[in-house]
Amino acid sequence: MTTPGRALTAASSRYVARKIRGKGAGTDQSWQVRAWQMYRTVPEVRFAAGWIGNAMSGALLYAGRRADDGTIERAPDNHRASEILAQIAGGPGQAKMLGTFGRHLTVAGEGWIVVRPNADVLSPDSPEDGHDWRVLSVREVRPQSGKLIAEIDGEEVAIPEGDAENLDPDAPVAIRVWEADPERAIEADSPVRSSLDLLEELQLLNAAVKAIARSRLTGRGILLVPKGTRFPTPGTQGDAEDDLIEILMTVAETAIKDPESAAATVPIVLEVPADTISDFKLLTFESDFDELALKLREEAVRRFATGLEIPAEILLGMGDVNYWGQWALTEEAIRLGIEPKLGTVAFALTQQWLRPLLEAEGVEDWHRWPVWFDSSPLRVRGNRSETALQAYDRGGQQMSTTSGGTTVWRCSIAEA
Known part of the structure; x- marks a missing residue:
């Protein structure tokens, strides 16, 4: 049984005519193009997005039932909600889907899910009677002449308009998933967005340092x-x-x-x-700016790190942090940076896929079944014997006894 940690600021919508027109009116996507350029050219952006994506890929999705007190209980394996959940992204493909969304939500704050019947696509990654799932960036999906065009495997695929009142479970579906901007909820927001000017400054400093290095070679x-x-x-x-x-x-x-x-x-x-x-x-030929450029670049990287939704030490390095501090920082990164994005994807799959299918199939309490996530695999500690040894190094005594072939470590911290 789990309880959602905080209210979600996520947003999602299926592609239907009225919604795509609403999205296209007055929304600014130019910053997202700049954000993806930074992902390709600034290694710190790529590292941060990759770290979050890799962490999200280790979580597990499951179908649950929301109780009256707000807690979510895992659905039985034979419940229809669990069966639908198991088919999302072909089952094993859920890890890849979550990892990809980690990058999209970190950089552009937005991504699309395109679902098509696999009988029409014949993808080897999904059963023939299932669906082909694709996660696309904002640059791969665009409205055109009242239609939605998705670029998949280098080909343009037209997504027909859905009927908001009578959704066809076998028709292609396009789902927009985004972190809602607090000022204008129809637009997306991301940690990279507020750092774009800073990242451009970092690019200039990188160019300056490169020029300094070249000048040393001349x-x-x-x-x-x-x-x-x-x-x-x-x-x-x-x-x-x-x-x-x-x-x-x-x-x-x-x-x-x-x-x-x-x-x-x-x-x-x-x-x-x-x-x-x-x-x-x-x-x-040296100048005073040579050393200043290096300091300014280091400061720009540090400012970008503090603007992320994970502890700055994840990007800057934890070489000076002890084992317990690293564990605490990782826990904080999962709680503040990973779980909210998992909640965004889970919210979208709940509102735009699971519940519409349950309702279409006549499940009476369809509105009580959400998609939720289990982040406990991200918290598994690697080497417990190392934990005991480090505790001993801090002034404890260690004793090992073997019971049934198992070594038991006991530590008692000495008095200061």
């Missing part, structure tokens, strides 16, 4: 040598002198093509009149 500066006013030239050139710009360009090209060459590690030698300098002098 040479190690100019070494001034007090003698003559010419460049040393190969013996084959006689008394000829090389042009300064040509020398610099040649060294830069060589260093970039072959970072391990001498041109990338030693300075250019320039001979100048002895009366102009008293000793050898090295001129470098």
Whole structure:
């Protein structure tokens, strides 16, 4: 028996004529295009979305019955709600579906589910008498001339308008799933949306750091040598002198093509009149911005991490956090970042798939059966013996006894 942790701000809708027209009026999707660009070009965005997606894929969906007190009890395996739930995404495909939605909801805050009878599609991942399930991004679904066009496997598939009053369980279905924006619920929201300007700043800083690295490869500066006013030239050139710009360009090209060459590690030698300098002098091309760019980039990454719905340490690293702290942070990430998104997907499957089918089949209490999730597999601790050893290292005593072939660890923390 489980109790939902908090009210959901999720939203979902089937594609019917009146709803698609409503969505198309005044909604802004331009930021979602920018968000997906950041996913492709900023590794921190990809890592955060991938972490959330991978975590969501480890959860389990199940059909339940909502009691009067709000608790949800798991439905019997032979109940029609459980049978419908087992067929979602072909059963084993539910993990992949949840993982994909983890990325969509983190980046764009929105995704689509397109369900088609497999008799028409003949997908090998689903039974022939079942359905083919696809999760698509907002860039793969668009309204066009009163219809909904979905791009699936490189082909455009037209989704017919559904009848809101008489839904056909065997007709193709398009379900929009999104995290509702608190200001305008018809629009989607995501943690990446509020960080778009910051991420563009991070891209500029990445470019600056890249330019700094390249500048390091163009040479190690100019070494001034007090003698003559010419460049040393190969013996084959006689008394000829090389042009300064040509020398610099040649060294830069060589260093970039072959970072391990001498041109990338030693300075250019320039001979100048002895009366102009008293000793050898090295001129470098470094600036104060070099170190500042690295600090600004680190700060931008940290700000992006704090703007996510999971603890910043997940992105920044937990190298300085002990075992117990890591466990607590992971627990917090599951509770604040993973479970709400699982609830969003469960809400959509409840409202737009399970309950409409139960109602169409004449199940009397169809409105009491939701799709829910079990996140306990995400909380399984890996190595319990390691837990005991770390407790012992903190000042405890360990004793091991074997009972029935099982080693039992006991720790008593010593007094401070």
